[in-house]
Amino acid sequence: MNSQPHPLSHAEYTKSVDEERYPDDPHVPLDEPFVNAAGSILNVLLERFTSVALIESHPGAVRANHYHKTDWHYAYVLSGSIVYGWRPVDGAESVQVRTFKTGQLFFTPPRVAHVMYFPERTTFMTFARNKRDHESHESDVVRVPSMFDVNWSPFTGQYQYTVGSNGSEVDTGTPS
Template identity: 65%
Template structure:
């Protein structure tokens, strides 16, 4: 990845993606919405993509634990929270972790192991480069050992996640790592 991590506009960030120069930060800046007396329009993505998916995830669930050989995807959080972990494919380092909330857009490039944990019911959309029918998607995915594990906390009465690895770290009661 190796690009600057802040100060991008939406057009600059997505332009880098189009050029195959993937920014280090998964957070994609959004332009200000257009607002008038009829309401509000937020342009989430002003670039080409092949597939769009609406995904609903239950509280305490995990998705991904894989990487894509050639595909990339933008993910827009419609409601809830995504705790996102990522690292370069083949790495044994602990993954980096960010938390994304409703109204935020984040990006996953090819060859990046990633996991998504949902501490609360969450709905998000993905916009992908490659066709995302089941056969096409599975042919591009490489499954990896789980980056996160989900555990029930009796004291908190909720699910939490743990980062898997030699120096396991855990989240406070469903929240981000500190």
Template identity: 40%
Template sequence: MTVETTLANPILDLEKPHVDERGDIQPLVSFPQAKIGSAVMITSKKGTVRANHYHKEDWHYCYLVYGAIDYYERPINSDEAPTITQIKAGDVFYTPPLLEHAMVFTEDSAFLTLGGGTRSQEDYENDLVRVNLVDPKNV
């Protein structure tokens, strides 16, 4: 699967699943040359905000297991209004480096994140820059 996302649509188009009598195999994303540095499962409660940052070098693919997210993004150092994409269970979405992003959870949610960098807290914090894309007080 080739990754083709835009600021207007970070959601990936999934390939058709392989289906047989045992069940389904749904390809989510292929990494022919990418290094996966971390895989984390994150749960979030309805009405909360995550991210509000950008990564200097890291990137991540996220798979929403259950719930719903309003995903905000815009180029770094921009004053324009962010693009908002509604993410639903089963969607895979991509965040490249140097893209401000925030997530507002409109339902209790869980998502799996595969990233290029490690998830040790020190390394993770050193790679990101905090921004105020979404004010949690206004959610």
């Protein structure tokens, strides 16, 4: 991850989302947890959302390869890591990629095609604007061609992914 401080605070980032001014950077900064003798409290999200989902993914799994017409979602990594690829649907930009690890939060706005690759067993939560029962979710989703190709390598004993059709990035299954 980028070691430079995020240009927005957590409150500023989530307020921008609430006002439908979606930041370009998917990484959402988190405030420091409140700590006392009883333990700690980390406020993961202080803005409005409608649905929460707990998702578990197996090593080598790929999820998404779609965009949402109107929905957005935050994703908080509870354990493991997610290699996240994204690109706006209204432009010719290439897929951008970032790895999010345990304890990190990221955001996907509407009309941004996205994919998630799981190099290891991963548990994460999503917090979405729209209702997320299967019918509601599917009516808002537009599938896109695969942005990541994932294959098992018998030589390395790991899953490998390539980004896009040009194979511009290869991962050996080890989170960065």
